[in-house]
Amino acid sequence: MTKAPVLILGARSDIGKAIAHKFATLGHPIQLAARAVETLEPEKVDIELRHQIAVTLHEFDALAPGTHESFISELPALPCIAVSAIGFMGDQPVNEKNPAIAIEVMRSNFEGPANILGALANHFVVRGSGTLVGISSVAGERGRATNYIYGSAKAGFTAFLSGLRNRLTKLDVHVVTVLPGFVATQMTEGMDLPARLTAQPSEVADAIALAVEKKQNVIYVRPIWRFIMLIIRNIPEQIFKRMKI
Amino acid sequence: MKVSGWGRYPVLEATVHAPRSEHALREMIKSTPNLIARGNGRSYGDSAINRSATIQLRHFNRMIAFDSKTGQLVAESGVLLADIITAFLPRGWFPIVTPGTKFVTLGGMIAADVHGKNHHKDGSFEKCVDWIEIVDANGEVIRCSRHENVALWEWTIGGMGLTGVILRAAIRLRSVETGWIKQTTIPAQNLVAAMSVFEKSQDATYSVAWIDCLGTGEQLGRSLVMLGEHVKNANLGQKQANAPFDTNTERKLSIPLDFPSWSLNRFSIRAFNALYYWNGLRKPSEQIVDWDSYFYPLDAILGWNRIYGRKGFAQFQCVIPLEQSRAGLTELLEAISKAGAGSFLAVLKKFGKQESLFSFPMDGYTLALDFPINKTTLQLMEHLDGIAISHGGRFYLAKDSRMTAQTLRASDNRSADFATMREDSDLRNAFQSAQSERLDI
Numbered sequence: 133m134t135k136a137p138v139l140i141l142g143a144r145s146d147i148g149k150a151i152a153h154k155f156a157t158l159g160h161p162i163q164l165a166a167r168a169v170e171t172l173e174p175e176k177v178d179i180e181l182r183h184q185i186a187v188t189l190h191e192f193d194a195l196a197p198g199t200h201e202s203f204i205s206e207l208p209a210l211p212c213i214a215v216s217a218i219g220f221m222g223d224q225p226v227n228e229k230n231p232a233i234a235i236e237v238m239r240s241n242f243e244g245p246a247n248i249l250g251a252l253a254n255h256f257v258v259r260g261s262g263t264l265v266g267i268s269s270v271a272g273e274r275g276r277a278t279n280y281i282y283g284s285a286k287a288g289f290t291a292f293l294s295g296l297r298n299r300l301t302k303l304d305v306h307v308v309t310v311l312p313g314f315v316a317t318q319m320t321e322g323m324d325l326p327a328r329l330t331a332q333p334s335e336v337a338d339a340i341a342l343a344v345e346k347k348q349n350v351i352y353v354r355p356i357w358r359f360i361m362l363i364i365r366n367i368p369e370q371i372f373k374r375m376k377i
Numbered sequence: 378m379k380v381s382g383w384g385r386y387p388v389l390e391a392t393v394h395a396p397r398s399e400h401a402l403r404e405m406i407k408s409t410p411n412l413i414a415r416g417n418g419r420s421y422g423d424s425a426i427n428r429s430a431t432i433q434l435r436h437f438n439r440m441i442a443f444d445s446k447t448g449q450l451v452a453e454s455g456v457l458l459a460d461i462i463t464a465f466l467p468r469g470w471f472p473i474v475t476p477g478t479k480f481v482t483l484g485g486m487i488a489a490d491v492h493g494k495n496h497h498k499d500g501s502f503e504k505c506v507d508w509i510e511i512v513d514a515n516g517e518v519i520r521c522s523r524h525e526n527v528a529l530w531e532w533t534i535g536g537m538g539l540t541g542v543i544l545r546a547a548i549r550l551r552s553v554e555t556g557w558i559k560q561t562t563i564p565a566q567n568l569v570a571a572m573s574v575f576e577k578s579q580d581a582t583y584s585v586a587w588i589d590c591l592g593t594g595e596q597l598g599r600s601l602v603m604l605g606e607h608v609k610n611a612n613l614g615q616k617q618a619n620a621p622f623d624t625n626t627e628r629k630l631s632i633p634l635d636f637p638s639w640s641l642n643r644f645s646i647r648a649f650n651a652l653y654y655w656n657g658l659r660k661p662s663e664q665i666v667d668w669d670s671y672f673y674p675l676d677a678i679l680g681w682n683r684i685y686g687r688k689g690f691a692q693f694q695c696v697i698p699l700e701q702s703r704a705g706l707t708e709l710l711e712a713i714s715k716a717g718a719g720s721f722l723a724v725l726k727k728f729g730k731q732e733s734l735f736s737f738p739m740d741g742y743t744l745a746l747d748f749p750i751n752k753t754t755l756q757l758m759e760h761l762d763g764i765a766i767s768h769g770g771r772f773y774l775a776k777d778s779r780m781t782a783q784t785l786r787a788s789d790n791r792s793a794d795f796a797t798m799r800e801d802s803d804l805r806n807a808f809q810s811a812q813s814e815r816l817d818i
Contacts, residue, residue, distance in 0.1 A: 174441070177440070177442075178439035178440050178441070181440040181441075181442070181443055181464065182460070182463075184468075321395075
C-alpha cells in the first residue's frame with residue numbers, strides 16, 4: 133500500500149531535512165518546500181536513494197502569503213502530514229536596532245508559518261483528515277532580553293497552533309506543537325550550548341513522528357525542557373525582570 | 378574546542394569548521410594555510426586533528442547514485458558505513474571490505490585504507506573503490522582513479538588525508554543473499570596452533586582470532602579463531618528465509634560514564650579473558666549470527682571507549698611479515714604477558730599480499746591490542762614498537778596516537794618517500810594533522 137505524502141515546509145533547515153529522512157524511513161513520499169528549492173536537488177537524490185520513495189521539490193516562500201493557496205493547489209497530492217520547520221532567529225542586537233530585520237524575523241516565525249498551516253488546515257478539514265505539525269520554540273514561552281523578538285513571534289505561533297487545534301479536533305484534524313529546546317543546527321552553530329539540553333535534529337524528527345502517531349498535542353523533544361519551562365513560566369515578573377537568563 | 382580521536386588521547390584544543398556547501402569548502406581550503414579533514418572521528422589518535430583548522434565533513438553526507446547492476450555507489454565522503462548498510466543491505470548489497478566498526482565515513486575508510494576480516498582474500502578498502510574526487514590546496518576538485526591522475530590516487534589511498542580533502546567517491550558493494558553469517562569457532566591452544574588454523578583457512582571468506590594476551594608458556598597466544606561465510610538463502614530456516622535481511626539488530630547498551638581506570642586492572646582483564654575463552658569453547662563450533670554481531674560486536678556498546686577511563690587509551694597495531702611472524706608475535710606476546718597489562722581486546726589476523734605506496738597491510742600477521750593510557754603502558758608500547766621493528770614490522774597510522782617520527786622511519790621506509798612526495802607537491806604546508814607533524818611526514 134502506498135502511503136500518502138508528507139510535506140516539509142522550510143526543508144532546507146537541518147530539522148526539516150531530518151524530518152524528511154524520518155518520514156521517508158516510514159515509507160512516505162516526501163514533498164520538500166523551500167525558497168530556491170532547486171538547490172535541494174542533492175537532498176532529493178539522497179533521500180530517494182536511501183529510502184526508495186519519491187521526493188518532489190516545490191518552490192515556496194513563507195513571506196509571500198498571497199502565493200500560499202496556489203502553492204497548495206499545485207502540489208501533486210494533498211499531504212497527509214504537513215510540517216512547518218520555517219524559522220529565522222536573526223541576531224537580537226541587530227533585531228533591536230533594525231526594524232526591517234525585526235519585522236522579517238516576526239513574519240518568518242509567525243505570519244508565514246501560521247498562514248500556510250491555516251490554509252492547509254482548511255484543505256484538511258474538507259478531506260476530514262490530516263496532521264499539522266508546527267515547530268515553535270520554548271523561546272515563545274516567556275520573553276527574554278536575549279531573544280524576545282524571535283521569542284514573541286514564536287509565542288504568537290504557539291498560540292495560533294493552540295487555537296487551530298481547539299478548532300480542528302472535532303473535525304478529525306490533529307495539530308502538534310513542537311517546542312524543541314536547544315537543537316544543534318545551523319541556527320545555533322557557534323553558540324555554547326549545554327550538551328545535556330541540546331537535541332540532535334534526528335531526535336526532533338523521531339519525537340515528531342511519535343507525536344503524530346500518538347496524537348500528542350505539545351511536545352518538548354527532551355523531556356527536561358518541560359520541567360525547565362515550568363519553572364521559567366512561574367518565576368514572578370518582579371524577579372524575572374531583573375534576571376539574566 | 379577540545380578534540381580527540383576514538384581513544385580520547387591525546388585531547389587537543391583545535392578550531393573546527395563544518396562547511397555546508399562545496400563552494401564554502403573549496404573557499405575554506407583555498408584560504409586556510411593548513412588544515413586536515415575529519416570524518417566521524419573514529420581513528421584512535423590525532424590523525425584527524427589540526428589545531429588551527431580541522432575541517433569536519435559531516436554536512437557532506439549525501440548519497441549521489443547507485444547502480445543496481447554493478448553495485449556501484451557514488452556518495453559524498455561524510456556518508457557513514459552504517460548508513461550504507463542500512464540503505465543497501467535490504468536490497469541485497471553489503472560492503473566488500475569493512476573495518477570493525479560501522480561508524481566510519483567513506484572518506485575515512487579511504488584515507489586509512491581500512492581492512493577487514495577478509496583481507497587475505499579481498500585485500501584492503503582500496504579494492505572496492507572505483508574513483509575518488511579530492512579538493513586540492515587551490516580549492517580545485519580533481520578526480521583520480523587507477524586510470525586518471527594515477528599518482529594522486531595511489532598516494533591518497535592510505536594517505537591519511539594528507540594529499541587533499543576527499544570529497545566524493547565511487548565504491549562497489551558485494552551482492553549477498555542474506556544478512557546472516559555462518560561463524561565457525563576453532564579453539565587454538567597457543568600461537569603456533571592459531572597460525573596453523575589461519576594457514577589452513579585461506580579459503581574462508583572471513584577469518585580473525587581473539588587472542589588471550591595473558592597466557593604464558595604452552596598457552597602463550599591461546600586463541601579462538603573465528604571463520605565466517607555469508608549464508609545463502611537456501612541455508613536459512615523458513616522463518617528467516619522469508620526475511621533474509623531482517624536480522625533485528627536494535628542496539629541498546631551504552632556507556633554513559635567514564636569508568637575509573639583501575640577497573641581495568643590485570644585481574645579484571647584476566648577474569649574477562651578467561652570467561653570469554655571458556656564461553657567460546659562451550660558454544661557450538663558453528664553458529665549462524667547476524668551481520669551486526671559478527672562484524673561490529675563493539676558497536677553494540679555505544680561509547681565503549683569510555684570503559685578505559687578519563688585518561689583514554691591507545692591501540693597498538695602492527696603487522697609482522699610472514700617469514701618473521703611467529704618469532705615476532707611470540708616476542709610481542711611474551712613482553713605483553715610479562716607486563717601483565719594485556720588489553721581488553723586483542724585481535725590477531727593473517728593478511729594477504731598487498732602492494733601499495735603507503736597503506737598499512739602486508740603479507741603477514743597483524744596484532745592489535747588496547748592499553749589504557751598511563752606511564753607504564755606508554756613505555757610498554759615503545760618496547761613493543763622496538764620488537765615489531767626488529768622483526769620487520771610496521772604500524773597502522775589510523776590507530777597510532779603516540780609513535781615517534783624515528784619509530785615510523787625505522788619501521789617503514791616508504792614514509793620517507795611519502796614525506797618527499799608531500800614536499801615536492803607542496804602538500805606539506807597545505808594538509809597537516811597533529812599526527813603528520815608528530816611523525817614528520
